[in-house]
Amino acid sequence: MSAATLTDERRARLHGRVKFIVFFTITWNVIEAIIALSAGALASSAALIGFGLDSVIEVASAAAIAWQFTRKDPELWEKATVRIIGVAFFALAAYITVDAILAFTGVREPEHSPVGIGIAVASLIVMPGLAWFEFRTGRELGSKSVQADAKQLLLCIYLSGTVLIGLLLNSLFEWAWADSVAALVVAVLAIREGIEAWRGDIESPLEVLEDLDHEEVTP
Template sequence: MIDRQGTLQRRVRLLVWATIAYNVIEAAVALVEGARVSSTALIGFGLDSVVEVSAAAAVAWQFAAEDPERREKAALRFVAFSFFALAAYVSVESLRALLGLSEARESPIGIGLAVASLTVMPVLAWAQIRTGRELGSNSVVANAKQTLLCSYLSAALLVGLVLNAAFGWSWADPVAALVIAGFAVREGLEAWRGDPCCG
């Protein structure tokens, strides 16, 4: 049993670092491209990647301790605050875009990024959820749900970017961003309550 716990903790660390590496790349591409084409959805997606890196780092910090359970609540609180901050920023920027203060241009790079994330993120999330549940760790499952959220956000981002590119519907971009904000609030509340795991 002790050997299995050690194996699971090593797997958590490996998955966390894989998530961090992918999200650093994803954040850089999304933020630069989002700024270039004035896309609130892409910027929100990039900020979600930054939040995800922060949350993964919090889980890495938790599992660097001899007794990771003692750091569980602090890691969950950090994940929750990260979600709430993301939701607040994206909501404000989306409303500004819907009021006509900015208009997104089409972005083939953003579409490619969304497709790549739809491929990578579900695999990482599934592995994290499975490991976190076996380990009995709410913070690992909360972080995994944040990774899974990235898949939903990728789908919303893809729809918004494709509608803008195909039909010139620039309003689809901030609407997609508001979907991202809504998911972030929901996941933040779950992390705050410590619900994500292990009934």
């Protein structure tokens, strides 16, 4: 069923689903941001601080979606909302890059962070399912802003994995540079996603999501 052929009842149900996703995303990421930023500050971890800031940006992105879907005609606000999400990606990339450079130059030396490892693992468990659910909803609605917000969640998955690797390498082998490398990888990903969001070119970066193009969506 395409966005053009959705019944009013189905569209209303999907709008309700978007609101639930937004509420869950904001709640989860507020908690995640508090933990990650606190642990990152204590450990002087550029990657972990970037992870926490990504959670803050995800809250802003979800809030933009919430605002859009409180409008009488959410579809009219698609372009503006997608642009806001694109700017959020760029802001994240800028901060992470600066913080990683400071770590590379020795201004900040990351320490071990068991709490950081724990929150990264928790995110890897929760985010994939939520991202898939939101992307599927946005695809059925034909909403680029909802799909762009789902890509924020996908970036969180990349970020969680990258940060986890950096933290583990630093903890196990005392490779302090791994934290900065992890942060820069995330910055590059954020720039790429920001450019795509700004252009309105929302493509699924996961093969499982690509399959939705060929899947018939049922109520």
